Amino acid sequence: MPPILEIENLSTHFETARGTVKAVDGVDLQLNEGDTLGIAGESGCGKTVLALSVMRLIPRPPGEMRRVRGKRISMIFQEPMTSLNPVFRIGDQIAETLRLHEGLSASEAHNRAVEMLRLVGIPAPEARAMDYPHQMSGGMRQRVMIAMALSCRPRLMLADEPTTALDVTIQAQILELIQELKREVGTSVILITHDLGVIAEAAQYAAVMYAGWVVEQGPVDAIFSTPLHPYTVGLMNSIPRIGRGQAGDGYLNVIPGTIPDLLELPSGCKFRDRCPRVMPVCAERKPELLEKTPGHTVRCWLHA
Numbered sequence: 001m002p003p004i005l006e007i008e009n010l011s012t013h014f015e016t017a018r019g020t021v022k023a024v025d026g027v028d029l030q031l032n033e034g035d036t037l038g039i040a041g042e043s044g045c046g047k048t049v050l051a052l053s054v055m056r057l058i059p060r061p062p063g064e065m066r067r068v069r070g071k072r073i074s075m076i077f078q079e080p081m082t083s084l085n086p087v088f089r090i091g092d093q094i095a096e097t098l099r100l101h102e103g104l105s106a107s108e109a110h111n112r113a114v115e116m117l118r119l120v121g122i123p124a125p126e127a128r129a130m131d132y133p134h135q136m137s138g139g140m141r142q143r144v145m146i147a148m149a150l151s152c153r154p155r156l157m158l159a160d161e162p163t164t165a166l167d168v169t170i171q172a173q174i175l176e177l178i179q180e181l182k183r184e185v186g187t188s189v190i191l192i193t194h195d196l197g198v199i200a201e202a203a204q205y206a207a208v209m210y211a212g213w214v215v216e217q218g219p220v221d222a223i224f225s226t227p228l229h230p231y232t233v234g235l236m237n238s239i240p241r242i243g244r245g246q247a248g249d250g251y252l253n254v255i256p257g258t259i260p261d262l263l264e265l266p267s268g269c270k271f272r273d274r275c276p277r278v279m280p281v282c283a284e285r286k287p288e289l290l291e292k293t294p295g296h297t298v299r300c301w302l303h304a
Contacts, residue, residue: 234255
């Protein structure tokens, strides 16, 4: 079957008083039906802008997306308290999507909203449908966002840091819920997260972003067993491990430096100023994505 989502050379640039910010810079991605693609990277790498670009929620988007958003593509935003409308009841917010895209009556949409709340594991859904967002905990609000995102059985769901503000126990419950619903509904998922453990647990494919580029992508097993890009290796080494630190001193490994200013990007490879294996060619020419093994690509001169 053809991929459910195919992105070719996606670029999202913002014009500012200081110049052009290349938040997403020539990204190629592909997602098959029923699979989960995990996207990792530090804050500021372009992960959220990539998701918003797919949804065309960037200001002045081209084309008409109202019939697509919520119906065929949906999104779980990073912070549910700022994504849910504080002056409308939970059930009404889910029902609005159903009335718009499914053409249901008010009572039918309300009943379906209650069923969706039950599906995502919210107790007493009939009563909770009458609550306002501030009357729910963070984990409950995140479940409401998932119910809203899945209410029209979309073919693709984008989850932007869906567990960031939650404690570890609720994080595990939310991730398991997404996996269960994915199997039930057949939805494909793009999962954006800082946590590589989440990607290892929930995704079949992974992409690592840095300063607007995808620097490595491939099957999760290949990314974790044989990381090719120095940035991916640095992210892996930054994962805390009990009893193991840099040079055995108990300290965490870190990637030196910070993501460059997107208005003052270095020439050649964007990662070269932080790379432990930098070479002269890295300053001279932009690396291209190369396929090292079937489906496993990397953007690095070490593998040219």
